[in-house]
Amino acid sequence: MTQAAQLVQNHRMTDSPSPLSAQPAETAPLQLRPPRFRVERRAITLWTLHAVIGMIVVEGGLFLTYVLWSASRPWLTPILWILGVIYVVNITVMPTWRYYVHRWETTDEAVYSLKGWLTREWRITPLSRIQSIDTVKGPLQQILKLATVKVTTASREGGITLDGLDAEVAAELTQRLTHITQITPGDAT
Amino acid sequence: MSAGGRANAGEAPPEGVAALPAEPPWTRLDIRVVWVDAVMVVLSFIPTVLVWWVFDIDFDDGSFGIWPALVTTTLGVTGAVGDLVRWMKTWYRVTDERIELRSGWLTRKYRSVPRDRIRSVDTTAKPRHRVAGLRVVHISSGEAQLSFKLDAVTKQTAEELRRELLIGGTAGIAASEEDAASEETPAPGRDETPIAELNWRWIWYNLINIWAFIVAALLLWGLFWLLQIFNIDLRDLIAKVIDWEALGQTWSIVVAIGGTFLIGVAGLAFGFVNENWNFQLVRTTTEKGTALLTRQGLFDTREVFRDDRRLRGIHLSQPLFWRWIGLTETEVVSTGLGHRASNGEPASSILPRAPIGEVLRVAALVLPDGVRPLEAPLLAHPQSALYRRFVSTVVGLAGWAGLLYWMDVTGAVPSWTWLSLLALIPFGLVFSVIGYRALGHAIVGPYLVLRSGVSRLSTLALQRPAVIGWSMQESLLQRALGLVNVGVATAAGARHYKALDLSPAQAVALIHQTAPGLIDDFLEPLEDLSSANVASEEIGPDVLREDGSVGNDPTAFLSPSSTRRDIAREGAPDES
Numbered sequence: 001m002t003q004a005a006q007l008v009q010n011h012r013m014t015d016s017p018s019p020l021s022a023q024p025a026e027t028a029p030l031q032l033r034p035p036r037f038r039v040e041r042r043a044i045t046l047w048t049l050h051a052v053i054g055m056i057v058v059e060g061g062l063f064l065t066y067v068l069w070s071a072s073r074p075w076l077t078p079i080l081w082i083l084g085v086i087y088v089v090n091i092t093v094m095p096t097w098r099y100y101v102h103r104w105e106t107t108d109e110a111v112y113s114l115k116g117w118l119t120r121e122w123r124i125t126p127l128s129r130i131q132s133i134d135t136v137k138g139p140l141q142q143i144l145k146l147a148t149v150k151v152t153t154a155s156r157e158g159g160i161t162l163d164g165l166d167a168e169v170a171a172e173l174t175q176r177l178t179h180i181t182q183i184t185p186g187d188a189t
Numbered sequence: 190m191s192a193g194g195r196a197n198a199g200e201a202p203p204e205g206v207a208a209l210p211a212e213p214p215w216t217r218l219d220i221r222v223v224w225v226d227a228v229m230v231v232l233s234f235i236p237t238v239l240v241w242w243v244f245d246i247d248f249d250d251g252s253f254g255i256w257p258a259l260v261t262t263t264l265g266v267t268g269a270v271g272d273l274v275r276w277m278k279t280w281y282r283v284t285d286e287r288i289e290l291r292s293g294w295l296t297r298k299y300r301s302v303p304r305d306r307i308r309s310v311d312t313t314a315k316p317r318h319r320v321a322g323l324r325v326v327h328i329s330s331g332e333a334q335l336s337f338k339l340d341a342v343t344k345q346t347a348e349e350l351r352r353e354l355l356i357g358g359t360a361g362i363a364a365s366e367e368d369a370a371s372e373e374t375p376a377p378g379r380d381e382t383p384i385a386e387l388n389w390r391w392i393w394y395n396l397i398n399i400w401a402f403i404v405a406a407l408l409l410w411g412l413f414w415l416l417q418i419f420n421i422d423l424r425d426l427i428a429k430v431i432d433w434e435a436l437g438q439t440w441s442i443v444v445a446i447g448g449t450f451l452i453g454v455a456g457l458a459f460g461f462v463n464e465n466w467n468f469q470l471v472r473t474t475t476e477k478g479t480a481l482l483t484r485q486g487l488f489d490t491r492e493v494f495r496d497d498r499r500l501r502g503i504h505l506s507q508p509l510f511w512r513w514i515g516l517t518e519t520e521v522v523s524t525g526l527g528h529r530a531s532n533g534e535p536a537s538s539i540l541p542r543a544p545i546g547e548v549l550r551v552a553a554l555v556l557p558d559g560v561r562p563l564e565a566p567l568l569a570h571p572q573s574a575l576y577r578r579f580v581s582t583v584v585g586l587a588g589w590a591g592l593l594y595w596m597d598v599t600g601a602v603p604s605w606t607w608l609s610l611l612a613l614i615p616f617g618l619v620f621s622v623i624g625y626r627a628l629g630h631a632i633v634g635p636y637l638v639l640r641s642g643v644s645r646l647s648t649l650a651l652q653r654p655a656v657i658g659w660s661m662q663e664s665l666l667q668r669a670l671g672l673v674n675v676g677v678a679t680a681a682g683a684r685h686y687k688a689l690d691l692s693p694a695q696a697v698a699l700i701h702q703t704a705p706g707l708i709d710d711f712l713e714p715l716e717d718l719s720s721a722n723v724a725s726e727e728i729g730p731d732v733l734r735e736d737g738s739v740g741n742d743p744t745a746f747l748s749p750s751s752t753r754r755d756i757a758r759e760g761a762p763d764e765s
Contacts, residue, residue: 029694030701032661033713107710120668122661124700126707129657154524157685158658158678 032122035105035112042144043102043164047095049140055087093117104162106173108180111151111160123160129153130181135174137167149173215280215291219342221321222276226269229317233265236418246420257417281339283353288328290337300337308525310351311493311536314341319490326350329525329536355475355496380474381482384554385540385547387468394516394542395461401453408456409449463487465541470551472497481521481555483539493536499524501681502636502651503552504537505563507545509623509644515545521555522651522682537682552650562636562650567629573670574628574690578621580666586614630688630695632702637677639688649686653703655679661696675699 059080066076097117105112111125134150141147147170148163165173236258240246246255279292288307290300312324324347328337342350413423433441466487473482473494481495502522507515519540540551553561593607620643629640637656640648658678667673673696675688688699701708 030697030712030714031693032697032700032708032711035711105711109710110707112708112711119662119664121663123658124660124708124711125658126704153657153678154680155657155678155684157660157676160658 035103035114037104039099039102039104039162039164040146040166041099042146042166044095044099046140046144046146046164047098048091051087051091051094055091059083059087099164102164104165106177111162111177113160113162125151125153125158125160127177127181129158130177133174133177133181135170141167147171149177151177213282213284215282218276218279218281218339219323219346221323221343222341223273225317225321225323226272226276229272230266230269233262233269237262240418240420244419253417253420257414261418281337283350288337288354290339304354307354308499309494309496309536310354311491312347312351313489313491316488328354351494355494381471382473383469383471384481385468385470385551387465387485387541388543388547391541391543392458392461394511394514394544396454396457397511397516398457401450401457403453404456404460405449405453408452461541463489468541470539472554481539495521495523495536495539496525497557499681500555500557501655501679502649503556503563504650504682505545505548505552505648506642507646507648509646512646516542517545517548518542519548519551520682522649522655522679524681556636556650558635560634560636562631562633562638563648565631565633565638567631567638567640568695570625570628570630570690570695571672571692573672575621575625577666577670577672577690578624579618582617582621583614586610586617628689630691630699632699637699637703639677639686641687641689651677651679651681651686655681656703659700659703659708661700677703 062076062080062083065072066080094117098115101114101117101120103114109127111123111127111130113123115121115123130151130153132152134152136148136150137146138148145167146163147165147167148161149165149170150159150161152159162170162173237255240255240258246258274294275292278294279290281288281290283304285304287304290298292298307328309327309329311327311329313327314324318324318341322344323341324344325341326337326339326347328339328350339347339350409423416423416426431444436444463486465485468485469483471482471484472479475494479497481497481500483491483493485491500521500523504520504522506518506520508518518538520535520537521539523537539555540548543551549561549564552563553559556562590607590610593602593610594604596602597604597607624641624643627641627643627646629638631638632653633650635652635654636650637653638648638650640646656677656679660676660678662674662676663672667690671692672690673693675691675696677686677688678684679686688696691699697712701712
């Protein structure tokens with residue numbers, strides 16, 4: 001019944017004029033292929049460093065509390081251990097796993113990215129809807145010659161952040177996206 | 190900048206003349222604001238005067254003496270003086286390109302918004318504004334917050350501003366129509382199609398509400414202090430009417446709760462009548478198209494225009510416990526109608542709570558193309574979505590119960606805490622089924638329809654071209670069960686909507702049909718439905734090898750052979 005409803009709707013859609021383009025009836029099930037390009041291998045170093053800094057700040061702070069305030073020890077001990085295990089996994093497993101998941105791609109119509117490790121997220125943003133394109137380089141990224149490209153739209157959730165790109169690739173990509181976005185007729189939303 | 194503005198302001202006509210020449214001067218809010226303030230000062234002395242001379246109450250009388258009256262007077266005078274300072278320090282102007290506002294006494298503020306960003310201009314009026322012929326103008330540019338609030342200008346200036354900003358330079362038409370417009374009736378000559386009017390039976394849908402008790406508490410609290418002004422204690426007054434001793438404890442509680450509830454319901458009824466008196470939803474014609482217009486209000490009147498060019502869809506919300514009577518809240522999904530800090534409902538709300546049948550009739554008239562997307566059959570989501578809810582419920586509740594059990598063993602919490610969590614599991618399973626049955630999605634003509642929600646069944650019909658970005662998420666449990674969430678970003682309404690727990694094939698079909706052509710480059714045939722996720726994990730490197738491009742080659746994405754529609758072709762041909 002649901003299949004039938006799907007077909008009916010597909011047919012109805014071919015009749016109705018769509019502002020984007022005519023919609024052919026889809027019969028074969030499709031899937032998204034992963035985006036074409038991996039991020040830089042140096043990104044593993046960057047993510048590891050971020051995780052280590054995070055652990056030093058949080059575990060260090062808690063350990064200082066543990067040492068200075070003896071009354072907190074009964075309940076702080078299990079928290080320290082659990083957080084410790086989480087951080088060890090985060091430092092050893094997360095960066096490499098991320099590297100094997102993270103991918104990105106741009107065509108002259110859209111930006112496409114895949115991110116995450118335990119949970120994964122695919123994002124697609126049409127170039128015609130892009131409002132601004134930024135390149136961001138933090139201190140660690142500058143040392144590693146990496147950069148983050150941020151693409152924003154009228155909705156915060158519609159944007160894409162590509163991190164772990166080579167700084168030069170990022171600069172070139174930003175320039176190109178800016179150029180294409182300007183010549184792509186966008187619509188004021 | 191500030192000095193220049195002020196010098197300019199000095200040359201400006203001191204009173205609120207809505208003159209809009211080529212280089213417009215800075216304008217103050219209307220002078221009548223000051224007269225209203227003066228009247229408010231006089232009025233705020235009334236309680237003290239009454240109490241002092243008429244009732245002859247001194248500082249030592251009763252529980253609080255003359256103090257409540259004095260506090261009322263002080264608050265009134267301070268408010269009026271503050272408002273006078275605000276009037277003195279507020280300047281605004283509308284140029285050809287932008288609207289500017291300077292305000293503030295201790296903190297100076299300057300704000301400028303380009304005129305083409307302005308999405309809505311609404312007016313409201315409190316009784317004191319209506320007596321003085323004033324209107325509060327709310328100007329919004331579609332940001333989360335209101336861009337400007339002009340409190341207040343004359344009714345005529347407000348109407349001119351609305352026309353000027355939304356339609357552009359038609360002050361002449363505004364003036365001709367101005368005198369004919371009266372308070373609650375529509376301006377004659379405006380072309381209007383009625384869509385809905387208030388049905389008094391809807392009042393029942395707006396009274397059944399847990400807020401009754403909160404409203405009652407606020408009302409009793411207000412009444413208590415109002416009577417304190419005249420040195421009467423509400424508690425004594427109630428004790429004279431009801432003999433608590435004779436009733437006994439049980440009946441006292443019953444009478445107290447029942448009485449409070451009745452007071453609350455009465456308060457809500459008054460609120461409903463006050464807010465929705467003479468409610469009308471019409472489609473009105475403006476110079477540059479059409480707009481949805483609501484008019485409502487007994488004492489505080491409210492008119493909200495919603496430009497049809499910015500209309501992107503409709504969102505319905507049905508609270509779980511009143512779903513059986515079809516109670517529905519209706520909102521338009523529109524760009525530029527932010528969550529405004531105006532009185533009453535958000536501007537996106539186009540109907541009071543009403544039965545679903547009426548809402549569907551209105552929705553069909555509001556959406557201009559007659560497609561009726563909200564009534565179309567929806568596609569069911571895979572049954573594993575139900576299992577996911579079962580697993581989350583049981584694991585979540587059992588996990589917390591386990592933690593509390595451990596704390597029970599160590600003596601930190603009593604044992605009923607974890608036992609009651611375990612007892613919640615059956616209810617959680619029922620809610621899982623409700624949540625699963627709510628799931629649905631469809632593509633209906635030009636609309637994308639999404640439905641989900643447990644405590645509120647939320648149904649969205651959004652125009653496909655209004656979608657400005659897609660996302661697809663997958664947690665570990667979802668990956669194991671073959672499910673994904675699809676996120677839809679849009680510039681309208683809540684800016685982000687989600688379709689929960691689709692099969693990967695459904696998700697891709699949904700994205701593909703919402704934006705035909707856009708993701709063609711990213712698609713490939715799905716070989717095996719059940720192993721969809723495994724496949725997408727494993728083919729990654731193969732695809733790369735087939736294309737002959739290596740992921741880390743920084744220029745790979747620039748070469749024309751790497752993608753069918755490569756950006757280099759249009760971007761910079763010299764790269765190849």
